[in-house]
Structure formats: structure tokens, C-alpha cells
Amino acid sequence: MLSALLIMSGIAVLLGAVLGYAAIRFRVEGNPLVEKIDAILPQTQCGQCNYPGCKPYATAIAAGEADINRCPPGGEEGIQKLADLLGVEFKPFGGDTNAPKPKSVAFIDENTCIGCTLCIQACPVDAIAGAAKQMHTIISRECTGCELCVAPCPVDCISMQVIEEKISNWKWKYPVFALTPVKQ
């Protein structure tokens, strides 16, 4: 019994010392996971995930506080990528998140705009150009479609327009198999 205690104590003390040392010597700093998650998020910065932007959402996922299925702009594909990265199962959008919408850009009705600059302040990616009292315009190439500028406009001159399919952005479709009966 005594020898048992001695031996185990010896092992334990050694182990404890190693662990204690390790804890200080090799403290984890920063979380590289956040960057990886953030790289997957679409950077629309829309806040539909209930976090103030993509990075905070990424941080929350990394900390295990948020589910991976809360970003509508990322679509199911985004969820799949997050699931792959984190080694968890794919899950469909939760009931309370907005359904993913087709990609759109904001459009300012130039004749109504009063140049109030409120939308400029709302846009998270500086995609609206214009000076005070002058008409504002959306740089559509830089607009992420987050809709954050729509609400603040006092004259309701901003509308979201679905990006329509043109020859320049047309994509080849997935070939359909005649073999598989499509069950509805």
C-alpha cells in the first residue's frame, strides 16, 4: 500500500509539474480558427446572424457560442463549408433565421435622393458615394447587398434590386440527368 502510494505520487508529481510548466510556457494566444471561419463568411456584414458583422459572428462560432447555420447570405453552401472546417455535421437553416435571398444590390432613385448622407453612414463597406446635399449613388460593384442602407433613408429612395442574369454573369447550369425521376 505504501509503495503504491509512493509510486503513484511520484508519477503524479512529475506529471503535475510538467503540466503546470506547460500551461505557462505555452499559453495559447489568439485564435487562428476565427480567421479561417471569417474567410468563409461572405463579408456581407449584414448582421442577419444577429452579430454586428461577419467577424464577430466568426468569433462567436469559434468560441462555440453560435451555431453554424445563421448566415443567410452564405447560403447552404456556406454552412457546408463551415461544417467541413469545424468537422461537424451540416445543419439546415434554423427556423428563426431569414431564408437566403437571391443576391441583390441597392439602388438609389437618383431623383428622390435628398443627399442626407444617412445611408452613407449605414453602409458597412463604404459602397455609397456622394457628398452632403448632393445626390448619392451606389457603387454597385462594391455593394454587398446587406440592405442596411434601406431603413435609414428618410425619403425611401433606396430599393434592393436582384442582380439579374446577363450574358456577362451567366453560368452554365448543372446538367440534369434524364434518368432520375424527380419526385415532388
Next chain:
Amino acid sequence: MVKAAFHTAINVLFFTVIGTTLLGVTYLQTKAPIERSEQEAKLKLISQLVPRQDFDNDILADGLSLTPDPLLGSSAASTSYRARKNGQPVAVVLEAIAPDGYSGRISLIIAIKADGTLGGVRVIEHKETPGLGDYIDIAKSDWITGFNDKALLPGKDDDWHVRKDGGQFDYMAGATITPRAVIKATHKVLQYFALHKDTLFAAAATEPKQEAKK
């Protein structure tokens, strides 16, 4: 830093000491029942070969360590147990190994009565093909009981083969390697017994660790 390490060490130490103590206590508490269970298990096995009513000694205490012998197929020392009634030898239980099973060694225990007939054979461990070669296992078939009461008869060595090879033992079609191995091993043990009969029964029940003379 050293302090933190120290703190962790103390913590682990604390739980280790408690755990070890608990284990020590458990060990002491279960030591006796475990020994009893083990002996019971052994006895149960032996009594399949030598009926309990046939002996009256403490058979497990009457052990004899045997040096390795080609006839036993063993490469390490093994123990034999002697059954006696009223001090008279009744039977000896030997461990043996059939090295040439289909997929490896087959461990056997073999009881030989004092008169040289087999009390019985049991397979303790084998790796033969399930469903084909494993009929030597009493749990699968009673083929192994075919050895009961067989003995070495002068000039009848040819009997110690499967029927296919001209012997007296049955086999299952499609798997003869396994029975051949078991029969051969048993045959050899009987030969060992014939050679060492006296030493096997000689020693008194007092000293189980005593070596058999060669």
C-alpha cells in the same frame, strides 16, 4: 511560474493519493474473492475431466511444475495437478500445446487416469477457423469427448490418427488438420505420461513448486 506548476502538481498529487488509496482498499477487499473465483473456475474445468467425487485432496494445492518438453509441446514451464483419493493417485491433469493447428497453436488440458487411460481432453484456447475447425471446442461439438477412456495400447499407435488416415478418430469433412493436431498432441502427452508416470505422481501434496525429475 514555478508556483503555478507547483499548484498543478499538488492538485494532481491530491487526487492521485486519494485514488491510489481507494484502489489499494479495493484490491485488499477483493483479493480473497478473486482468488476464490479463480480457483473455482479452475476446479470447474478440472472436474469436467476428473469427476469431483473421484478425488478428495485439495487438487489445486497439489500442483507440480513441469519443465518444457517436446512431448508436451510446451516452451515454458507448465503446471500439472494431481488428483488423489485417500492418498492414492487417481489422475493427473496436464497442460499441453498442439503446435500445428490450422491457424496456430491449440492449448489443451488433458487428464490421464492413474491407469494410463484418458480422463478427458479440453481445448482451452485455439484460433481455428470458426465454423470449420472449431468443433474441437466442447462448446461447439462433443467431438473432443471421443478421447475419453482411450489409452496407449502397444502396437496400436496407428489408431492415433483420423479415420481418413487409418486411425480410430472421427473428423468433420473438410477440416482434418485441426483434429490431426489435437490427436497428435494428445498421443504425445500419453507418451509423456508413460515415461514420467512415477515422477508425476511421486511428490507428496506438500510442495507444489517442486520440479519433476527428468
Next chain:
Amino acid sequence: MTYQEVKDIFYNGLWKQNTGLVQLLGLCPILAVSSSVVNAVSLGLATALVMTIASATISPIRSAVPNEARIPVFILIIAVLVTVIQYAMNAYVHALYLVLGIFIPLITTNCIVLARIEAFASKQPPFQSAIDGLAMGLGLTAVLAVLGGMREVFGHGTLLSGIDMVFGASAKAWVVTIVPDYHGFLLAILPPGAFITLGLLIAGKNYMSMRAAANEKKRIIPIASAA
């Protein structure tokens, strides 16, 4: 703690987060000792016991353990519990002890034990933790029992063989022969059979969950898209 909470924990452990079918933890014993119902259930119960006690023990002391020593201390406690159970089994159900062999000490590294402690017991009060440990352990036992039953019936055509190891020789009569004169589909007893049968079980669970989900949504999900 309300009745509903307890119910939820049990539902979680037995079905929704089932260790063998969903979390895929604790697979080694599930696959290795499920060749008969008796082996399976025995080990399952032993594991459940360890989980219950371990969860209940660790929950109150969790704050006393420094973070970097967490896993070693937890696993140390588990190891002690397991060894105690191992010796008890050796003493009182010796035959079973021999059959289960190395898988008894290996309860220590059964992933689900530590996983539950990390995920649940180290965050919840003792009673809840104990219930969770029990529920998870019973979930494991349930999978083991079903798997053991399936493999035994497929493989040997019997059920409950080896029951005498637990309840003594008289229990031999309890063995049920499902298919008399069965040829024995050995594959089911062998390791490949273990994997494949568990695969089928998981698929079965998926099927039921999908059916339930489909019923909920009141529409049929197309099975899969393209060929």
C-alpha cells in the same frame, strides 16, 4: 430539477444524442463486445455505472481543478472507478470478467465517458450530471443490447447465450433459440459483422429521424438528387 428536465436528459441520452448512433463515441466496446446480448449488456451497465459515478464525482470538484490539469485529473478519477469495478467483476462475476477481458479496463478510455464529463458534468450540478451520465450510459447499453441481439440472432440463431455467466448455471435454461438448426451466419459475430450491423442500425435511426422530420413538415423529401 423538474420532471421535464430529467425527461429531456434521458431523451437526449437514449435517442437524440445517442452515443453509439449519433455521437459515434464509445465505439470500441460497442463493436467489440456486442457479439452476444449478455456480454453487451454487462459491459454497457458497467459503463453506465462508471459514467454515473464519475459525473456525480467530478461535477462538484470541477472548480477545484486547475484548467491544465483538468483532463488528467478527470481521467484519473475515471481510471480509479473503472479499476474498482474491474476488481469487483473479477471477484463476483468471474466468467464474465474473463470474457470481457481488456474491455473492462478500457472503459477508462471510452470516449463517451470523458466526453460527457467535459460537455456536461463540468458545467452542471452533481445531480443533473449523474442523471446525464446514467442516461448516456443507458443509451450506450441500449445500442449494445440491440446490436448484441441482432448479431447473436444472425450469427447463432440464439439470444441470451452466456447468461449463466451472470446468474449462475441455472440460468442456462433462459437461453432462447430463435432459429433452431441454424447454419450460423458467422459474419455477424466477427468484427466485420459488428461494423456492418452498426451501420445498419445508424441507417435505421437516420430513417426514423427523417421520417419524423418529413411528417413534421408534412411533405416528402426527395431521397437524393442525381444519379
Next chain:
Amino acid sequence: MEVSRFRADTREAVTDNMTTPYKFHGGVHPPANKAQSTRTAIAQMPLPAKLVIPFHQHVGNTAKPLVVAGDHVLKGQLIGLPEDGISSAIHASTSGTITEIGMQVVAHASGLPDLCATLVPDGKDEWIQREGINFRTSLNADVRQVLRLAGVVGLGGGVFPSDMKLRVGKHKVKTLVINGAECEPYITCDDMLMRERAGEIVKGAEIMRWALEADRILIGIEDNKPEAIASMQLAAAASNDDIRVVAVPTIYPGGGAKQLIRVLTGIEVAAGVRSTDKGVQCFNVATAQSIYRAVAFGEPLVSRIVTVTGNVQRAQNLEVLIGTPVSDVVAYAGALPDTDSYIMGGPMMGLPLPNAGVSIVKAANCIIAASPKLFPPAPPAMPCIRCTRCAEVCPAELQPQDLYWFAKSKEFGKAQEYNLFDCIECGACSYVCPSSIPLVQYYRFAKSEIWAREADKTSSDAARERFEFRESRIEREKQEKAEKLAAKEKAAAEAKLQAAKLAAEQAAASPDATMPAISTPAVAPPANDAQAKIQAAIEHAKLQAAAVKPKNTEQLTPQQLAEIADIELRRARIQELAGTDVETKE
């Protein structure tokens, strides 16, 4: 076997010493079906009643329209100006009136409309004034500018602006390859062109050789076109340049630029590598001819030779004005009644036309009238059985079955790893696939998805950058504000020491005035009255304007500035048109 036939043929065909015969991996031998359309000489297609000329007929940016509806144009008049970067010019194919500039369905796989000019001919076919230049006394850049404004693009199917391909790069171009292989079944436009206008082709090749400063010219022609080979040899012999006509084995896709270069020179040009970096450049024979016409006569590309074949009564080659409706062309050749669709290009790589109303474009080397009998629909696709027949015929030496597997399951990263972008979409794999899998479709799908994703990625990276920049800017401003505030307070405190209470109050109020109004509109607009509402908002905005300085106008790119200017201009014009009554526009 291939090699030996190659040798035998080339020995006949090549006058001077031969280039080493190389082979490329794979390839298939589909039935040629070329005899039908080579029976008659190239004919001139009569003027159609209406031409629809797309502004985007080439690789690169859409040309910028220079005309508006109602304008009268002459044949060869520039109606589309090349945009910056890769682009090319568009011309009126005949004289007449532009009746519309608008979106019309064009010959594109999407079946979507694109910007086109509709031209109703006046029947005079009156050329605009034009004149050639002497290239030998010009600068390379000038010649290329001529080609750019003449709208010369690759007529081998690639429609890449030819002037871009004639730039002299870092690497010396040793060999100029002229592609007369015409490996696709059915198509004979190059064959007929070589038979009838070999001299112009060779002259065009001389211009290109000069521009590229290449050492020699190799003209590769498949050995199933002996007449073309003979005619080209004759023309080549008349040239002073080092020109060799080489008969190459007939195998599809031997006319692919990479394959032909490999066969003629042994050089392999990998995907993503410019062939000029390897010392070769490749042009189609028809391109050569149109370069000659553009340089020597100032003639822009307003027509091309089109093979009309398939389910028609009179399969033949026609010289067709760009913009002629396909329906006119097939009607001229006499489409048979069971024709149910039209293919632009050959049966291996061609494009099914969305309808017969689309017009002939510069890429249209062939129009095949298709009937279910001629091109029976493919049997339903079965799963891939990994038989690797596709890999055996793939000229790019890919593993099409793997690419298919990844494309099918949308594992695009893997597909790229397996060199998806090396696929030249030749269709040889689909041609031999026993499971009848539309392999090329899968590759096209995967490629366009990957492109789209890359675009998404770039824009999301840009968005992140801008977002982070904005965050840091706001942070900085906050800090500055706080500092200012602190300074003011300090000042106020000092003032208090010296001056009266009133003065102190004034000092305390002043920071409010300089604060940007981030809060919601404080002025409640009068209900129901839009005019008043806006008026109020304007008032409000005016209030803010004093404090707010636009925060993101400093770092705009020139493009963005141009865009804004553009919009301002339009706004001004709209306001001009509609008066100041902006609201009524609603």
C-alpha cells in the same frame, strides 16, 4: 500506325525538308462528313432584309455603340468602338439604316439577349471610304491599331482580338503556325478558303510573321484535304518568307492550337501559359486572310465564309455578312422539313442556337441544320463506370472520369487540383463515353461555378477590407472627437475662470454643433404630405450638412469618380427634361 501514315503523307505533301513528326495523346476519328459541302465553290449570300449585329462578338469588353436608331450607315462604317483593354471594333456589314439599338437574343449558349444594332440595308451595299497601308513601312503598333479598328478577331472559333495576339512580347516568337487543320467534322470553310484564296492567306501570314518577327511559318493542314494542301503549297512557293505547308494526320482535335503546335513543333503549351512564351503563335487561315484584307485594303471584318450543311438540300460554303439571320442562311441552302434545330460550329464543339432568328457572328464558321435523324438525342446518361476510355482519348491528357466525379459532386477544389482548367472542351471524352455522360457540360458547369466563386471571393475580400477600413476610421474619428471634446472642456473650464457663466454655457454648447448627426431624423415630418415630408428632410439634411463632411469620397478610384460624374450628368439631364418637378417622376 498513325505515325507511319503521317510520315507517308507528309513526304508527299511537303516540298522541302520536313519538320519532325510529333503526335499528341488521344484524339478520335469521328466521320468527317465534309464531302457534302465542298462540291461547289464559295458563293455570295444575297443581301438579307435585315441584319442584327451584336456589339459583343469577341473575347473581351463589349464595343461601345457609336450610332443611335435612325442613323444611316455605310458598309464598313464603325458602329462599335473597342473599349479599353481587350476588345474589338464592330462595323456595319452593309449600307442602310440603323433601326434599333437594343437587346436581342444572340448566338450564345445562355440564350439570353445582348446589345445589338438592327440594320435595314438600303440595298446599295455602298462601302465607306477605305484604304490600306504598307505594313512594311509601318510600326507594329500602327498595324495592330488598324486590325483593332477593323474588328479582326480569330476566326478559328476563338474570336480573340488578333491585334492582341500580334504584340511582340518578352520571348522571341520563332514559329508562326497557321492553322488550316479544320479537324471538326462537317466544317469546310477553311478548306474552301485555302483552295480558293490561298494567296491572300499567305500574304496575311507574311504580315503576321513580320509583326511577330518570327523566323518561319508552318501551315498545318489535315491530310484529308489534298486540294487545299496543293493550293497552299503553290501559294507558299510564291512567297519570299520561310513557309512550309505540312500535312498533319487527320484526327480530332488536331486543329486545336495546342495540338497543332505540338504536332508541328513538338512544343507543348500548358494551360495558362502563353504560346508566345514558348516561341510559337497560332492563327487560323481565315484570320490570316482577313488580316491581309484589313491591312492591304483597309477592309474591316464585315463578312465571313460559313459552311451551311447538315439537313439541307444544298450543303455549301457561303460568304455571309455578319449579322445575317441564320434562318436566311439555311433557307438559302434549302433546309429540309424535319430540321428541328441549328448548330453553330461543328458537331463536336458547336453551340445549339437558341433559335433560327439569331444572326451570324464572327465566330460562326458553320451552321448545321440538325434533325433527330441526323443527330439522334443521346441515350440517357448512366453512371460512370470508370472505363477510362475518355482518358485514352483526351488530348489534354486529363482524367476526365475524375473531373466528372468531382464536378458532379461539386467538389470544385478537387476538380481544379485535377487540372480542370486544362480541359479544352473538345468533347472527345463525351464522344467515346459508353455511359453517354455529357461530360463537357459538367466541366463547363464546374468552370463557370469556379469563376463565379472566385469573383465572389474577390468581392468578399474587398468588402472585408473596406469594412475593416471603415471600422478603423470610425474608431479613429471617435478618438479624435473625444480629444477635441476634452480640449474644449478644458478651454471652457479656463474660460469659466475668466469670464461669466453665460460665456461658459456657450462654450459648452459649441461641441454639439460640430457633432455629426448620427441620430435618427429628429424632425418629425408632417403626415400624408410627401412634399412636406421631403421638404422637412431637406431641411434636416441642410442642418446636418453644416456638420457632415462626406467620409468616403477621398479614396474613390477614377472609375468610381467617372461613374459618379456619369450619374450626375444623367441626373442633370433628367432634371432638365422633366423640369424641377422631381416628384412627379414617381
Next chain:
Amino acid sequence: MRKHSHPISAFFSPFISKSDSVSAIMLKVILALIPGIALYVWYFGPAILVSITLASITALATEAAMLKLRNRPIAPFLKDNSALLTAWLLALSIPPLAPWWLIVVGTAFCIAVAKHLYGGLGNNPFNPAMIGYAVLIVSFPVQMTQWISPQGMGGFELSFMQQLQYIFSGILPDGIKLDAITMATPLDTLKTQLHLAHPVSEILTQPIFGQLAGHGSEMVAGGFMIGGLYLLATRIISWHLPVAYLGTLFAIAGIFHLVDPAHYVEPLFHWFSGAAMLGAFFILTDPISSPTTHKGKLIFAAGAGLITYLIRVYGAFPDGMAFSTLLMNICVPLIDAYTQPKVFGKKEKQA
């Protein structure tokens, strides 16, 4: 116009094609089995035809049932002949006199589990027929070792009716024992006898051995080889697999034989016994479960050859064809991934 209302239509380039269909390819492979089967019938009686029939029926029924369960169209897949081919190969690898349920269980298992759980034709990582064989031999070793003796060599030759009766009811004609109609196969006999420490030269004098390997079975193997050569000639299989497999087997067996002829038979014995020929031309060549690159095929088949030899000589099973195929099947994805050929223009050396 043809279905152009939507941008996606089934009508896309290439518009022409020249190809066998999948079912034609499978049919040709089935036909190529016929010489071997004919010789099989000649030497071992028509029982094999019964197993083939049973296997075919089971395979088609299982295939149809699984397709139905998976909600896939049934007709095109039933007509692709792949299930039939699997069935034939499985039937050829189990003892023809095995009870009827054996082949039924084996076929149903391999079609349902090894093929359809993975998504059916084209998706299975393992060779279905060999999965069937492996399942049967580990589950029913007794039944799987009752090989028929060639031309009544065991003492009695069953008539067709008697064979049928035995397969379906397990009843033998009066007075005939199982031993009289079955015997260990050549490979098995060799193994047993070597186990009993007889030298090769002595073992091979037993009547069940013929010129090269087993009496009769060597001819059957020859028949499969002829069928295999037909497949090679028609380019349905590539040479890499059979050549690498037989070559490796020959080389290893040759080395062992040269070193110790008393314990190791000559290489040709290995070629013409067991399933080596069948395997080299029909089993390893299963396109779906073998690598697609040339180098990969060589590695795959050489590995299979090596493992076959090891199992035959040292392992617990008399023949290693099935297990070596399955073991190499496991490696296929990695082999494929690491043997990707360099593509056009990206080779190290340029001409």
C-alpha cells in the same frame, strides 16, 4: 426547335457519339466467360450452370428491389448487365455443389450491401463479387470447401438430376458419401499436404493434379485465359492489370520455387490453380473498383499478386484472389490520387 425554352437542354455538344453502351461492354465480358464455363461443365458437370442461374435470378431480383427502394429507375439499370456479370463471377468462385441458399445469400448480400448501399453501378469501392465470396467463406467455411471432384475422380460422378437434388435438398443418392463426390481443390490439397510435411514433388503425384495444376481446373483456367485474351483484343480491359498481376505472381513464385523447390511449387501452378486466371482477366479488371491510371493499375495488380501469393503460401485461406482484390480495393483511392499522370504541357521533360 428542340427544347430551347430553357437555357439548359439535353441538346449540347458533342452532338455525335461513337461508343458501346455499358450493357454491351458487360455483355461482352459475360460472353468472354463462356469458354471457361464450357470447360468447367465438361470437367465438373453441369452443376455450375445451376449456380449461375440461381445467382443471376437473385442478382436481378436484388438489383430491382434495391433500385426500387432507392427510388431509381429500374429498367435501364437492370438492362446494363452489370448485376448479371457480378452474379456469374460470384457463381464461378463458389463450389457448384454448395446448397442453393449459399449462392442466394452471397449474391443478395453483395448486390445489396457492396453495390447499392454505395449508390449502385459505378459507385462501389469494393468488388461486389469478391465481397460476396469473402462473406461466404468466412461465414460458411464448411459449405465453401465442398468442391466437386473432377470427372468423378473422388469415386462417383453425380448425374445432373442428382446434382440438382443435392443442391436443393442436400440429399445424396443412397450409399454415396459426400467424400466420394467432393474433394479438396488443388491449392487446398497442396496446402494440407505441405502442412503435413510432404515435399512438393511427392504431393504433385496425387491424381487430382494434372499437367500444370489441378486436373480439369487447369483447363478451366485456360478457358478463362482465352476469354481474357478476347477482352484484351477488344480493348475492354487494358493489359496493365493482368500482366502486372500474373507477372508478379510468377516472379515471386519463381523466386521461392528456385530457392526451395521442395516447399514451393513452380509459378505456373499458381497461374493455373484457384482463381488466378479468372481474377487476372475478369476480377481485378473490374473498372469500377480498380485504379484508372496506368501506373495505378500496375501497382494495384502487382500488390494483388503479392498478397495472393502470401495468402496462398502462408495464410489461412487456400486461395488469396478475393482477399487480395479487396485489400487492394481499399488502396485504390490513394493509388489513384498519387499516380495522377502529368497533363499536357506540364511534364518535366519536353520533346
Next chain:
Amino acid sequence: MSEYLMILLGAVLVNNIVLVKILGLCPFMGVSKKLETAIGMGAATAFVLTLASGASYLIDHYLLAPNGLGYLATLSFIVVIAGIVQFTEMYIKKTSPTLYQVLGIYLPLITTNCAVLGVPLLIAQNQLQYTLLKSLWFGFGNAVGFTLIMVLFAGIRERMEGADIPAVFKGSAIAMVTAGLMSLAFMGFSGLVK
């Protein structure tokens, strides 16, 4: 020499720790979705397993057995394993931050890998009568066996990503079946090492 070869072949092929001995299945199932992580996990486990075999042999042979303290086997082994895992984590973090990033989340899981405790326990049961060197070698063999199977399995799983697997079998169910068929194939090696 040939004995060592047999130990290695036995551990890697014939008695493969995962497919035949059925140990270490949780990481086998959990971390085999991607080839890259499977390789990393395999390598890290291999390292710990080999070291643990040697260390526990030493403990068992020199500390426990002479003092009749067999009942401390599980406890002492697992404590040592936990220590080695921590050490490995430390070491990797220090020497190769990139590898650490790949493996980071999996490293602690090694502690609860049955194989890592199972192999030392097998050695301690002493049926094999190994020396220190052989124990290390045996541990290494099992480590190689584990890694090999992980990698091959991950290869198959990656390929199956594109397969048309019935919905109910997608994911872990078909992975189980695959593991079963692999295990079936590995039965072919039985008997190779007697």
C-alpha cells in the same frame, strides 16, 4: 530479425488494432473525413502510442510488477498517457506551429483513444513476453497499423463524397459499412503470422 518482422506484420496487418482488435474507433470514425487530418491524427497518435508502450512497459516491469501492484496498471498507464499527450502537444506547438494548427483540436482526444491504453495493457498482460525493445516495436507496429488504416479509410471516404449513396446511409452509416468491408478484407491476412 524475423521475429521483429513478424511482430510488425502481425500488428500492422494480421491483428490490425482498428479492424481486427477493434480499438481506437472513435478517432478512426471521427477524424477520417479528410485525408489531410487523417494523416495528421494518425501520425500524432502513432507517436503517443509508441511512447506509451515503452513508458508503460517500464512502469509495469520495474515499478508495479516487482511490488505486486498490478492493480495500479490502468491508473498509472493512463496518467502517463495523459502526460505524454500533453508533452506531444507542447512539443508540436514549439517545433511546428503549422502542424499544431492542423492537429490542435485533435491532440487532446488521443488521451481517450482506446488503442493508446489498449496496447500497453496488452503488453502488460505479458502473454506476449516482450522485452522493452519488443514492446516499443509492438507499440510502433500498432501505431503504423492505426495510421495506415486511418489514411486508407480517409481515402475511401473522400472518394465516396461524390457517390450516390442512399440518404439514410450518408455519413456515418456508410462509413461503418465500409469499415466492416475493410475489416472483412483484412481477414484475408489471418493466419499469415501464427
